[in-house]
Amino acid sequence: MANVNKSVTVTIPAPGRIPFSFHWLQKLLKQTVVMMVLLFLWEVAPRMGLVDQTFFPPFSIVAEGWWGLAVSGDLYDHFLASILRSLSGFGLAILIGIPLGLVIGWYPLANELLNPVLELFRNTAALALLPVFILLLGIGETSKIAIVIFACLFPILLNTINAVRNVDLLLIRSAKSMGLGSTQLFYKVILPASIPTIFTGIRMSGSASILVLIAAEMVGAKEGLGYLISYTQMNFQIPEMYAGIITIALLGLILNFMLVSIEKKLSKWKENANG
Amino acid sequence: MTDKIQFNHVSKVFTIRDSNERKNGIKEFTAINNVHFSVKVGEFLTLVGPSGCGKSTLLDLLGGLTKPTSGQILIDGKPIKGPGLDRGIVFQQYALFPWKTAMGNIEFGLEAKEIPKKERTEIARHFLALVGLSGFENRYPHELSGGMKQRIAIARSLAYEPDVLLMDEPFAALDAQTRETLQTELLRIWEKTKKTIIFITHGIDEAVYLGERIAVMTSRPGTIKQMIQNPIHSRNLDEDIRSTPGFAQARHQIWDLLREEVHQSQAFERKNETA
Ligand SMILES: Nc1ncnc2c1ncn2[C@@H]1O[C@H](COP(=O)(O)OP(=O)(O)OP(=O)(O)O)[C@@H](O)[C@H]1O
Numbered sequence A: 001m002a003n004v005n006k007s008v009t010v011t012i013p014a015p016g017r018i019p020f021s022f023h024w025l026q027k028l029l030k031q032t033v034v035m036m037v038l039l040f041l042w043e044v045a046p047r048m049g050l051v052d053q054t055f056f057p058p059f060s061i062v063a064e065g066w067w068g069l070a071v072s073g074d075l076y077d078h079f080l081a082s083i084l085r086s087l088s089g090f091g092l093a094i095l096i097g098i099p100l101g102l103v104i105g106w107y108p109l110a111n112e113l114l115n116p117v118l119e120l121f122r123n124t125a126a127l128a129l130l131p132v133f134i135l136l137l138g139i140g141e142t143s144k145i146a147i148v149i150f151a152c153l154f155p156i157l158l159n160t161i162n163a164v165r166n167v168d169l170l171l172i173r174s175a176k177s178m179g180l181g182s183t184q185l186f187y188k189v190i191l192p193a194s195i196p197t198i199f200t201g202i203r204m205s206g207s208a209s210i211l212v213l214i215a216a217e218m219v220g221a222k223e224g225l226g227y228l229i230s231y232t233q234m235n236f237q238i239p240e241m242y243a244g245i246i247t248i249a250l251l252g253l254i255l256n257f258m259l260v261s262i263e264k265k266l267s268k269w270k271e272n273a274n275g
Numbered sequence B: 001m002t003d004k005i006q007f008n009h010v011s012k013v014f015t016i017r018d019s020n021e022r023k024n025g026i027k028e029f030t031a032i033n034n035v036h037f038s039v040k041v042g043e044f045l046t047l048v049g050p051s052g053c054g055k056s057t058l059l060d061l062l063g064g065l066t067k068p069t070s071g072q073i074l075i076d077g078k079p080i081k082g083p084g085l086d087r088g089i090v091f092q093q094y095a096l097f098p099w100k101t102a103m104g105n106i107e108f109g110l111e112a113k114e115i116p117k118k119e120r121t122e123i124a125r126h127f128l129a130l131v132g133l134s135g136f137e138n139r140y141p142h143e144l145s146g147g148m149k150q151r152i153a154i155a156r157s158l159a160y161e162p163d164v165l166l167m168d169e170p171f172a173a174l175d176a177q178t179r180e181t182l183q184t185e186l187l188r189i190w191e192k193t194k195k196t197i198i199f200i201t202h203g204i205d206e207a208v209y210l211g212e213r214i215a216v217m218t219s220r221p222g223t224i225k226q227m228i229q230n231p232i233h234s235r236n237l238d239e240d241i242r243s244t245p246g247f248a249q250a251r252h253q254i255w256d257l258l259r260e261e262v263h264q265s266q267a268f269e270r271k272n273e274t275a
């Protein structure tokens, strides 16, 4: 009997663990290969004349342009300008959106009164309002941060309201049955139950903050990645333009990665569909 | 023995929207009508009745989650004012807080009772062991099986030491084997803790196996149709009472009582559908 037990506990984890780490490595390898193939195509297609080299330079030339911008410090300045704007707008939207959403979600009357207004704003594309923001706030930092706030606010606000309103009634009843008053109920049930949904809103806002900001910077700015792209395009510095685009993609990737990791940590109690 | 719980001619009427009438038509809907019975200190009462007859409503009233339309419910001779830690509810759908671990869930009611952290942990561990789940302290609900979740829910209700345990079909969603194990476990716990238990069930076998007395309800609007003193309730947990003639007899009696009611409610529903 003891013998059987021993052989079971020893053999099961051993073959289980090796393929697992192997699997992980394999995945990384596959993804790298796909990436390399794409970059290779980017390199080869223009050189073979499949696309126009002037408008679509090979990857090595773009990389060279990127390096030039990086070394001169220009890229850093533009990057910094963009990230400061997007983070301040994004941060302010979080600071406004979550408390406001909690209040609106918690009080049925507030929800009833504000719902039509929110629906209207939600369905207004932020960029459509850009001219209004510029008219009212000028083309300086204020209007850019304001439009980022506007774009970020609605995903956060609406997700927070939804989260609060959709807390499982059974959990509320269960907590009430243990004698929790409304303040305690809010802190111990409503808030923790809402966090994953709220964070989905935050993540959506993260991508919106970059998207809207870049567009705003393309329209009117003196620095920032959006400005860099439109400026280099107009001056026919095509490799530099692509360098700007790549930087934005990287910025988006980093931001999303950070938000996803925080989200994972905060919702580790949730059933994970991806295993 | 003294009465722990008294239902004095309790009725509950819900107002519901009436789809047949004009848009704003509301209809009165009697869920339970003139329920009158009492439960002794330390008694194990099971409650059976056709679906929709108001069993859960009865439990909500007892838990203080809703108020009776007429009549009075007394606990220890005093009318119920609202929810409280003197009663513990085990809901049919577990109602565990998904963001809390097994331990965190069991500690929830203790937190509401403002018991210091160290003591809380000790108590929670004790009850975790009582339901046979030592070693599962840090599991989240989604990492537990249905039967384990239900045991955690029972441990949570037991942990803050309510005098009365209210259980709403707690084992309905489990497979037969797990159900029988938990039934036996519940009887053990009951003998150990001497709590007053009201246990709602659909299962006649379950009602006869667990109850010292069995209350059979009529179809909607529910009232107590008959109180049956369970003849076979001489508790020897090691004996298989399910195969005794007394068990079969009590089972048959309840089955007959319920059959009338089920027929009646089906006829009622059919009439409603054609109307
Ligand atoms: N909040 C409510 N508003 C209106 N009607 C309700 C409400 N709660 C329950 N009812 C109605 O009261 C009746 C009794 O409901 P209840 O949930 O108590 O039945 P039950 O006996 O527990 O049924 P089941 O065995 O299916 O769980 C049902 O017809 C239900 O539709």
Ligand SMILES: [Mg+2]
Pocket: B055, B056, B057, B168
């Ligand atoms: Mg029910």
